[in-house]
Amino acid sequence: MRQLKNRLRNWWNASAFPVSDHGQLPGSQIWTTRQNVLALGCLLIASMVVLLPNLSYPLIDPDETRYAQIALEMIESRDWVTPMLDGRAYLDKPPMMYWMTAISFNVLGHNESAARLPSVLSALATIMMLFVLGRRFVGSRAAFLGAVSLLLCGGFLLAGRFLILDSMLTLFTTISLLTGYIAVREQKHRWVWWMISGVACALGVLTKGPVALVLCAPPLAVNGWLRKDQTRTRRLHWIAFVLPMTLVCVPWYIAIWKFNPEFGDYFFLEHNFKRFTEGSNHRQPFWFYLPILFVAMFPTSLLLPSLAVFLASRSERKRNARSKDLGFLFCGSVWVLAFFSIASCKLPTYILPAIPLVALMMGAMLDHTVFKPDLPSRITSYLKPFPQRASMVMFVMSMTIAAVDVWLTGSLQFTVAMAMMVSVTLAMITVANWNHQIAFEMPGWAFLSLVGITLLSFAGERLMPTIAAYRSIHTKVAIAAEQHPGATIVYFGENPHALELVMPTSNVFYFCREQREAFVAFLSHYPEVLLVTDDEEIESTRQAVATTHQLVQTRLDKHLYVASRQHPTRDL
Structure with missing residues (x-):
């Protein structure tokens, strides 16, 4: 075993990542303060152009509407400890995103843009932090190229424009990993950076649970073990790491456990451990995330084959361009991908925390190949025509997006033209x-970057809103309500979560599937009802109300019906 460990460490330090410090790489440059500020400003403007416009499209069911509803109920109940959904404790996730969304609602009003703002700001901050922190160990130009690469990852940007937890989790894991590495990178450890890493990890635990700690701690420990140098963490490091986590996280966990005694078994055992080991939902093969990574990072992912060659090549030129700093990024990204690949439950957004690390590796690869023509390599020659080819690929994608938009809307809109x-x-x-x-x-x-930003802006600001409007049952209910102004609206078996962001809810009623008799009795008192129900319930629902009402499916949505009284009777 000892011999195996020595061989692994020798391969890691002598072959895989032999250069001990980025500054020792040939041709390394140090940017001035003005260059760094200018680069940060360009990233901020470009990120705002892609992320901020047109966030007011309908929330997508079920995740966005559910999380928005929890925040709305948090505001109404003024209970900031226990997240509530439909008046019952919702113990699946910690409260950080609900807190931020509720604050956004209070500041900006109850609307879709306010609901998505915390996720959008998380994505924007991740891009900024990747440059600000990454430049401390891979250099300013490599960090800038890495941040631009992240900015051009379509899946990352689109996830940032949705009300889901993964974008905020990615921000905190990225900060925790990078600051943790900065803290131990030099001979004299920087304990302030290490504490910041612990705080960021704690905020991640408050966002999505203990998975944040699982994603952050192992890369920091394993990287130091492989290098066997000053980056190796000791017991004191982990005490200092856990201390801010205890101060930040434990009060909420104690409070919710006190008010909800079932929280411990449900959250830690059922929703985290068993979902990872035995989860029956969303089962996928082990290699599921390989194509997902390519799709999520498109169009940046067109460079993934070159990055793989750069990392795996045994040539002296490429080996001498791989620093141990790059090795830490490789360790972190591989761990995130491996962890979620062995999990029983797999969803595409789970690997979002790996994307910033891969993007920063991409920036380092470009910095030491394409942007150093005086040090030629096969990758440099291969990527020479890449901007033109990638631009044409993105042109085809933009035309495809326009065609899909026309197909969904049935017309060519001015913005699409x-x-x-x-x-x-x-x-x-x-x-x-x-x-x-x-x-x-x-x-x-x-x-090429301009072409990519144009493509992703079009996809985010036009295609996704079109798809959201096409899928949103709430939007179609609002349209039907205008066509039937006197009709009562009933959701049977389908939750009207966050409906108040779309239309007034004073005339809207909800019955769960177990309340079928109450629903039928309620329906008998109204001459016309707009009914929302799912496919599983429609036939039995049609039979249950056949004596009083006839159900006619609308053209707006297959789940939306008009229930009209067949034999008018005197209302009781």
């Missing part, structure tokens, strides 16, 4: 400069 014109113009510029030297240099890569 303008986006198509911009895409065609960018494609013409790409073709006009196809074999020019400028297309192979920095301007060509900058132009």
Whole structure:
């Protein structure tokens, strides 16, 4: 066993990542303060352009509507300890996202933009932190390229524009991992950075539970064990790491456990441990996240094959471009992917915390290959025409997105037509400069980034709202209510979560499936009802109300019906 450990460490330090410090890499440059500020400003503006516009599209069921409803009930009940859903304790997740969403509602009003704002700001802050923290150990240019790579990861951006927990979790795990590594990277450990890492991890635990600690602690420990140098953490480090976690997390966990005695068994055992080991929902094969990673990072993922070659190559040139700092990023990203790959329950958004680490590795790879032409390599030669080819791929994607939008809406909207014109113009510029030297240099890569931002802006600001409106039952209920102004609205077996963000709810009633008799009795008192129910219930529902009402499916949605009284009688 000792011999195996020595061989593993020798391979890691002498072959995989032999350069001890980024500053020792050939051609390393140090940016001035002005360059760093300018880069940060460019990232901020570009991120705001992609993330902030048009957040007011309908919430997507079930996750967005559920989380928004919890925040709304938190405001109404003024209970900031126990998250509530439909008046009952909702113990699946910790409260950080609900707290932030409730605060956003209080400040900006009850609307879809306010609901999504915490997730959007988390994604934006992740991009900023990747540059600010990453530059401390991979250099400013590599960190900037990594942040731009993250900005061009479509799945990361789209997840950031939805009310889900993963974007906020990714922010805290990224900060925890990077600050933790900065703390132990040099001979003299920086305990302030290490404490910040513990606080960030604690906030992650308050966002999605103990999975944050599972994602952050092992890479910091394993990287130090592999290197067997000053980065190796000791018992004192973990005491200092757990201390802020105790101060930040434990009060809420104690409080909710006190008010809800079933919390411990349900949250830790059923919803975390058993879901990881025995979860029957969302079962997928072990390799599920490999294609998901490619899709989630598109169009940046077009560079993944080159990154794989850069990391696996045995050539002296590439080995001497791989620092131990890069090794930590590799360790962290592989651990996140491996952990969720062995889990029984798999969802695409789970691997979001790995994407910033992979993007930062991508930036380091580009920095030491493409942007150092004086140190040629096969990757440099292979990626020389990459900007033109990738631009044309994104042109095809933009046309596809426009076609899908036209198909869903049934018409060509002005914004879609303008986006198509911009895409065609960018494609013409790409073709006009196809074999020019400028297309192979920095301007060509900058132009590619512009094309990517245009594509992702179009997808986020047009395609996703179109899909959300197409799927949203609440939006269609609001339209039907305008067409039937006197009708009562009833949700039977379908929860009207966050409906108040779309329309007034004074005339809306909800019955769960177990309340079928009460629902039938209620329906008999109203001449016209807009009924929302699911496919499983419709036939039995039709039979149950057949004596008084006839159900007619609307053209708006297959789950939306108009229940009209067949034989008018005097209302009691």
